[in-house]
Amino acid sequence: MATALAAAAVATAPFAMAQGHVDTPDVQVMSPYINTAKPGSKDYVHGMSMAQVTKRFGKPQKKLAPVPAKGDKLHPPITRWVYPEFTVYFERHTALHLVRHHPVPKK
Template structure:
């Protein structure tokens, strides 16, 4: 291959990516249903950080696991619209209700 062709193609692709605007959706429309974006805790936050930012949960569900070091305790907190899953006291995932 020609070096000029490779460099030109690379610059063209890089230019296309640079010209693409960043996209952030607040609402997702699926047919006649609109799904609202729900802000949820990010992975890695502690329980105290989640409670500070999102307030007290609606419910703290019974912990699961914790029977061996390979099965750490999983805690679940229910909020209006989502559930937060913790490994010990660190956020693993936040899942929107109905997802």
């Protein structure tokens, strides 16, 4: 038994050592499309109810139907409310994010 364990340790040692010596660049990707709203900012809506979002921003221009459709137990329904300058994403009836609309870069 001890011989089998020692053989397994020797066989896997090169892989464990290789994982420890992988060079990874220290790169921080910044995108203008990432939601960076902080608690207390005007764009922070995380945890607000639909009623609170309506009170704060008014009625949305468009309310998109939940995805996936009702009845899918594997995934919670995500609903989007579209305003002129941003979209609010909800999981069931609780706000997750407010994402500002950005112009699409021309190629």
